[in-house]
Amino acid sequence: MTRSGRWFTLAALIAVGLAVGAGRAEAVVEIQWWHAMDGALEEWVKDLADGFNKSQSEYHVNAIYKGNYTEVMTGAIAAFRAKQQPHIVQVIEVGTGTMMAAKGAVKPVYELMADANEKFDPKAYLPAVTGYYTTPDGRMLSFPLNSSTPVLYYNKDAFKKAGLDPNKPPKTWPEMGEYGKKLQAAGYPCGFSSQWQQWILLENYSAWHNVPIATKQNGFAGFDTELQLNTPIHVRIIDQLAQWQKTKLFDYGGRKGDANPKFATGECGMFLGSSASYAGFVKAAQGKFEFGIGMMPYWPDVAGAPQNSIIGGASLWVLSGHKPEEYKGVARFFTYLSSPEVQAASHQRTGYLPITLAAYELTKKQGFYEKNPGTDTSIRQINNKPPTDNSKGLRLGNYAQIRDVMDEELEAVWAGKKTAKEGLDAIVKRGNDLLRQFERTNH
Amino acid sequence: MRSSSAGTTSCASSSAPTTSPRLSGVGPPAKERATRRPASLVHKRVVFRNRGLPYLLVAPQMIITLVFFIWPAGQMLVQSVLLQDAFGLSTQFVWFENFTRLFADPYYIQTFRVTVIFSGATAGLALGAGLLFAVMADRVVRGAVGYKTLLMTPYAIAPVVSGVLWLFMFDPTVGVVAHGLRRIGYTWNHQLNGSQALMLVILAAAWKQISYNFLFFLAGLQAIPKAVIEAAAIDGAGPGRRFWRIVFPLLSPTTFFLVVVNLVYAFFDTFGIIYTVTGGGPAKATETLVYRVFNDGFIGLDFGGSAAQSAVLMAIVIGLTVIQFRYIERRVVY
Numbered sequence: 075m076t077r078s079g080r081w082f083t084l085a086a087l088i089a090v091g092l093a094v095g096a097g098r099a100e101a102v103v104e105i106q107w108w109h110a111m112d113g114a115l116e117e118w119v120k121d122l123a124d125g126f127n128k129s130q131s132e133y134h135v136n137a138i139y140k141g142n143y144t145e146v147m148t149g150a151i152a153a154f155r156a157k158q159q160p161h162i163v164q165v166i167e168v169g170t171g172t173m174m175a176a177k178g179a180v181k182p183v184y185e186l187m188a189d190a191n192e193k194f195d196p197k198a199y200l201p202a203v204t205g206y207y208t209t210p211d212g213r214m215l216s217f218p219l220n221s222s223t224p225v226l227y228y229n230k231d232a233f234k235k236a237g238l239d240p241n242k243p244p245k246t247w248p249e250m251g252e253y254g255k256k257l258q259a260a261g262y263p264c265g266f267s268s269q270w271q272q273w274i275l276l277e278n279y280s281a282w283h284n285v286p287i288a289t290k291q292n293g294f295a296g297f298d299t300e301l302q303l304n305t306p307i308h309v310r311i312i313d314q315l316a317q318w319q320k321t322k323l324f325d326y327g328g329r330k331g332d333a334n335p336k337f338a339t340g341e342c343g344m345f346l347g348s349s350a351s352y353a354g355f356v357k358a359a360q361g362k363f364e365f366g367i368g369m370m371p372y373w374p375d376v377a378g379a380p381q382n383s384i385i386g387g388a389s390l391w392v393l394s395g396h397k398p399e400e401y402k403g404v405a406r407f408f409t410y411l412s413s414p415e416v417q418a419a420s421h422q423r424t425g426y427l428p429i430t431l432a433a434y435e436l437t438k439k440q441g442f443y444e445k446n447p448g449t450d451t452s453i454r455q456i457n458n459k460p461p462t463d464n465s466k467g468l469r470l471g472n473y474a475q476i477r478d479v480m481d482e483e484l485e486a487v488w489a490g491k492k493t494a495k496e497g498l499d500a501i502v503k504r505g506n507d508l509l510r511q512f513e514r515t516n517h
Numbered sequence: 518m519r520s521s522s523a524g525t526t527s528c529a530s531s532s533a534p535t536t537s538p539r540l541s542g543v544g545p546p547a548k549e550r551a552t553r554r555p556a557s558l559v560h561k562r563v564v565f566r567n568r569g570l571p572y573l574l575v576a577p578q579m580i581i582t583l584v585f586f587i588w589p590a591g592q593m594l595v596q597s598v599l600l601q602d603a604f605g606l607s608t609q610f611v612w613f614e615n616f617t618r619l620f621a622d623p624y625y626i627q628t629f630r631v632t633v634i635f636s637g638a639t640a641g642l643a644l645g646a647g648l649l650f651a652v653m654a655d656r657v658v659r660g661a662v663g664y665k666t667l668l669m670t671p672y673a674i675a676p677v678v679s680g681v682l683w684l685f686m687f688d689p690t691v692g693v694v695a696h697g698l699r700r701i702g703y704t705w706n707h708q709l710n711g712s713q714a715l716m717l718v719i720l721a722a723a724w725k726q727i728s729y730n731f732l733f734f735l736a737g738l739q740a741i742p743k744a745v746i747e748a749a750a751i752d753g754a755g756p757g758r759r760f761w762r763i764v765f766p767l768l769s770p771t772t773f774f775l776v777v778v779n780l781v782y783a784f785f786d787t788f789g790i791i792y793t794v795t796g797g798g799p800a801k802a803t804e805t806l807v808y809r810v811f812n813d814g815f816i817g818l819d820f821g822g823s824a825a826q827s828a829v830l831m832a833i834v835i836g837l838t839v840i841q842f843r844y845i846e847r848r849v850v851y
Contacts, residue, residue, distance in 0.1 A: 148815050155605050172603050172818065179604040327690065328708040329796060335690045475817035485799035489709050511819070515602040515609070 102134045105403045106160035109137055110146040110388065111220075114353070118424055126410045133403035143169075143388065144474070150393065154179055159393040161404050164219060166388045170207060171293065171471040173391050174215055175516040181392040181401065183408065184213040189398070190405035198412070202382060202456035203429050206467030207389050210294050216389040217408050220426040222350035223383045223452045224274040224370055231363040232343035236260035243344075243368025247314065250344070250371045254323040257343035264325040265318070266344035267336040271326070272480035273386050274346050274370075276303055279311055281465035282370055284381035288509075292468040297513040299470065301505040304498035307376065313494035316487050326488040329481050334358075337365075346370065348386065349452035352425040367448030369455050381465045382458040387426065427452055471512030476505045590831065596824035603818040615825035624801055625809070625826075632805040635719060636783035642723035643779055644772070647730025652760070654731070655738045665735070672728035676789030683721035684794050707795065711802025714795045718803050721794060722787040730775050737771035738764065769849045777841055784834075806830055 111119045116139055123137040140146045143166035150163040165173055173180055187194035196204065196214055207216045230240035236256040244253045254265020268274050280287045285307055290299040318324035325342060327333025337345035338358035347355075352367075359365055372379040392404055410416060417433030420426065422442050428434045434453060437443065443450040459465075470476060480501050487497035565571050597616070600609045619625050650668055657664055671679070686694045687707060695705040707714040741764060749759050765772075788807050791797060797804035797812060804812070810830065814823030 144816055148818065151603050151818065176602065176604040176606060178606050326709055329798060332708065335688070339690060341690055472817065472819070475813070475819065478812070478816070481798060482800045485709065489711065489799065491800070511600075515600055515607060 103132060103399055103403045105133055105135045105162065105400060105407065107135055107137050107162040107164075107390075108140045108146050108150055108160045109164040110139070110141065110143045110166070111164070112139060112142075115220075115424060118420065122411065122416070122420070125416065126407050129410060130406070133406060135403075135407055147172075154393060154395075157395065159395060161396055161400055162390050162392055162407075164388050165216070165391050167206060167386050167467075168473040168477055170216070170389070170467075171469050171473050171512070174469065175297070175471060175512070179394055180215070181394050182213065182215045183207075183217050183392065184215070186392050186401055186405050187408070190402045192405040192409050194409070198430050198432065200427070200429055200431060200434070200457070202461055203385055203427055205461055206385055210291065216391045217411070218385075218387070218389045218429050219411070220350070220424065221385040221387040221389075221429065222348045222426055223385050223456050224270070224278050224346055225349050225451050225455065226368040226370055227337055227345040227347055227351075227355060227365055228368060229337070229340060229343045229363050229365050232257055232260070232262055232340065236262075236343070240364075240366065243366060244371055245369070246374045247311065247371045248374070251314075251318065251323065253344065254318070258321070258323060262341070262343050263322060264336065264342040265323040266346065267325050267327045267333045267342045268346035269327070269331045269333045269351070270348065270386070271329075271484055272477045275311065275315070275484070276308070276480060277468060278370060278383050280308070281382065281384045282372055282380050283307060283376050284378040284462055284464050286464045287468050288470060291463040292466065293470040294463070294466065294468075297471060297509075297516060299509060301470075301476075301502045301509070303505075304495065304502045307373075308498055309494050310373070312484070312487060312498060316490070316494050319488045320490070326485070349427070350387070350425045352449065367451045369451060369458075380458055382461055383452075383455045384465060384467050385427065385456065425449070427456065470509060471516060472508040475508050476501075479504045479508070593824045593827045593831075596820055597828045598821075599824075600821045603820075611821070615821045616828075619822065619825050619829070627801060628804050628806055628809050631715070631801070631803065632784070635715065635722075635787075635803070635805055636780055638719045639722045639726070639783040639787065640776065640779035642719065643726035643730055643782075644775060646723065646727045647775070648734050648772075650727065650731045651734030651738055652764075654735055665731075668731050669728045671725050672732075674725065676722075676725060676786065677793050679725045680721055680790040680793030683717060683724070683790075687717055707799075709799055711799055714799055714803050718787070718791050718794050721790050722783060725790070726779060726782055730779065733771055733775055734768065737768045741767050773841075773846060773849045776845070780837065780841075806833075 107123065109116075109119050119137050119139075123135040127134050138160070140149050143164075146163060147165050147169050150159060150165075153159045159179075184194070184196070196208070196212060199214075199218075203218050203221050204214055206221075207218055208214050226243055228243045233240040233253075236253075236259065238253060238256060244250045250266060257265050277287055280303070285305065286292055286302050288299045288301050288303075290296045293299040315324045319326060325336065327336040327342075331348075331351070333345075334347070334351065334354065336342045337347070338355060340363055349367075355365060369380065370383060390408075392401070412430055414430060414432035414436045417428050417430055418436040418440070421428040421433060421437055422440075428437060438450075483492070483497040483501045483504075486492040486500075487494055492500070598610060598612060600611045600614070601607065654661065654665055654668065674682075684692075686692050687705065689695050689706040689708055692705075698705040705713060707717050745763055745767075746759055749763050754762065784805075785807055787805070788811060791803055791805060791808050792811075795803040797808050806826065807830065810823050810826045813819045813826065817823075
C-alpha cells in the first residue's frame with residue numbers, strides 16, 4: 075500500500091466513525107449534567123444517571139464531575155458566557171440568589187415541567203426543602219437534589235465518662251455550657267465545636283429562634299433587603315460563644331467542614347454539624363466511640379423557639395438556550411428523581427434529606443429509622459413547625475462573598491480581636507454593601 | 518533576543534562594555550557575559566536584503582504577545598470600569614467606581630500590608646536559607662550529589678501539594694508539629710491566630726523556593742575563581758571576611774536575579790499554598806493581593822472589582838520592575 079493510500083484508509087475510517095457517532099447522537103437526546111459530588115457521592119450521582127438511562131431509551135444523561143461547588147458554578151457561568159452551557163448544573167444553596175436573579179440564563183423548573191407536559195405537583199415535595207428554591211408565590215425555580223440541615227452530634231462514651239446520660243443530649247444553650255464544662259472536667263480538651271459557622275451559628279440559629287436574617291422575608295421578597303444579624307438575640311449567642319472560646323468550652327475549628335476532626339478524633343464531646351456528615355462520622359468513629367444525634371440547641375426564654383431549621387446543600391438549575399426536546403428529557407429526568415423509590419434510596423444512602431413526603435413515608439415503612447436511630451432527627455427538625463418568613467430559607471445576592479465576610483468577622487470575634495457586637499455590626503455593614511452592589515447589577 | 522545577540526545583529530552596538538547592560542541580570546549571569554564582551558566590540562551591522570523578512574521573523578513573537586498578553590490585559594482594563602452581573606446579562610459603565618470602592622475598603626489596605634510582609638518574609642527566608650545551604654554544599658566533598666539532590670526535591674513539588682503537606686503537619690487537631698508544640702506548652706492554632714497562620718504560609722512558600730535559590734547560588738559560588746579566595750586567605754582574611762568581602766559581592770548578579778525571581782514568586786505563584794493552607798483566613802490575616810483577585814472574581818463573581826484589582830496589581834508589577842532594574846541593579850557588580 076502506498077503512503078497516500080494508507081492515509082486515505084485512515085481518513086475513511088475516521089469518516090465512518092464520525093458517521094456512526096452522529097447516527098447514535100441523533101437517535102438519543104444527550105443531556106449534560108454538571109455536578110460537584112466527589113468520592114462516594116459521585117458514585118451516587120452516576121447511579122442516578124445510569125438508573126434514568128436504563129429506565130428509558132430516548133434520553134441519555136451524562137453526569138460530569140466539574141470540581142467543587144464553586145468550580146462548577148463559575149464553570150457553568152463561564153460556559154454560559156461562551157454559549158457552551160450544560161443543560162443541568164448543580165448549584166450550592168448560597169448561589170441561589172445569583173441564579174435566581176439571572177432571569178435570561180435559567181429556565182425555572184415549574185416552567186420546564188409545564189412546557190414538557192410532565193406531571194408535576196409542587197405539593198408532593200417537603201415545603202421545608204423546596205421552600206428554599208421557590209418564589210414567594212409558590213413556583214419552584216430549581217430542583218433540590220441534595221439538602222441537609224445542621225444537627226447536634228454527641229459522643230456517648232464521653233457523656234458516660236463525664237457522668238451524663240448518654241441518651242439525653244443537651245437541648246438548650248445553657249445546657250450546652252453545663253454539659254461542656256462537665257466534659258472538660260472529665261478530661262476532654264474541648265466541650266463542643268461547629269462546622270460551617272455562618273450556616274449553623276447565624277442562619278440556622280436565626281431560623282431556629284424565628285428571627286429574620288435579613289429584611290424582606292430574608293430576601294425572598296426583593297433585592298432591596300438588608301441584613302439583620304446584629305440584633306440582641308444574635309449578639310447573645312456570639313458573645314456567649316466568644317466567652318466559651320476562652321476556656322475552649324466552645325472551640326473554633328476552621329471554616330466549612332475543617333472542624334470535623336475535632337469530633338471524629340474525640341477531642342470535642344459535642345459537635346454541631348450537617349446531617350450529611352453522618353456517614354463520615356460513622357466511618358471515623360467505628361471501633362472508637364459511639365455517638366448520638368440531637369437537635370440544635372436553643373435559648374429556652376426566647377418565645378417561639380425552637381421553630382424549624384433551614385436546609386443547606388445544592389439544587390439543580392436548568393440553563394436556558396437549549397432545544398425543546400432536550401428540555402423534555404430534563405423534565406423526564408426530574409420526574410424520575412422525584413419518584414419515591416429513587417428518593418428514599420438516595421436519602422438512606424447519603425444522609426441527605428428526602429425531598430418528597432412519599433419518600434419519607436416509604437423510608438419509615440422500610441424501618442430505616444428504627445435500624446439507624448437518630449437519622450430522622452434532621453427531618454423532624456426541619457418539620458418541627460410550619461416554616462415562617464424567617465425560617466423558609468434565605469435569598470440574598472452576592473451571598474458567597476457575604477458568607478466570606480461572616481467567616482472573617484466571626485474569626486476576629488473568636489480570636490478576641492473584636493467584641494460580638496463589633497463583629498456582627500461589621501457583618502451587617504459589609505454585607506449590606508455587597509447587597510447594594512448586587513441590587514445595582516440585577517434589576 | 519538579548520542573550521542570543523552575540524555579534525550577529527545590530528543590537529549589540531549600544532551595550533558597550535563600559536556601561537552595564539540593562540535587564541541582562543535576568544539571563545544566566547557571570548560566565549556567559551565574559552564570552553560576550555569581545556563579541557560586542559566587533560560592532561558588526563547586518564542588513565536584511567528583504568525588507569519583509571525581519572517582520573516575518575518577529576511575527577510569531579508579536580502574535581503570541583498580542584493574543585496571550587496584550588489582549589487579555591486590555592480585556593481586564595475594560596472590565597475594570599464595568600459593573601456586571603455574574604452571567605454578563607447586564608452591563609453598566611461606571612467609570613472608576615470599582616477603583617474608588619476598592620481604596621475605600623479598609624480591608625484592601627490590610628491586604629496590601631499582608632502582601633508586603635508575606636512577600637518580604639518569603640523571599641528573605643528563601644534567599645537566606647538557599648544561600649546558607651549553597652555555602653554548606655559548596656564545601657561538601659563526599660556524597661555531594663546525594664546532598665544536592667535532596668535539597669532540590671522540594672522544587673519538584675506542586676504548590677498545592679506542598680501546602681497540604683504543611684497543613685497536615687501543623688493541623689491544630691491532628692498535626693504532628695502542632696502536637697509537639699502543645700507538649701512543650703505552646704498552643705498552635707493557625708485557624709484562629711492570624712500571626713501563626715501567616716507564619717505557616719510563609720514557611721510553606723519559602724520552603725518550596727529554597728531549592729531553586731540553592732541551585733543558583735551553588736552555580737554562582739562555583740563560578741567564583743578559587744584563586745581570588747586563596748589570595749584573600751593568604752592576605753590573612755578569615756572565613757567570615759572572605760565571604761562578605763569577596764564571595765558575596767561576586768555573587769551579586771546571582772543574588773539580584775534571585776531577588777527578582779523570588780519576589781515575583783512570592784507575589785504571584787504562592788496562590789496555591791494560601792488557597793490550600795488557610796484560604797486567606799483567619800479574618801483575612803493571610804489574604805494577599807493575588808488571592809483576593811481570585812476570591813472576588815471566581816468565588817464572589819464580582820468581575821469588575823476583580824479586574825480593578827488586577828489593574829492595580831499590574832501597576833505594582835510595572836513599578837517594581839522599574840525600581841528593581843533602575844536602582845537596585847546599579848549596585849550589582851558584574
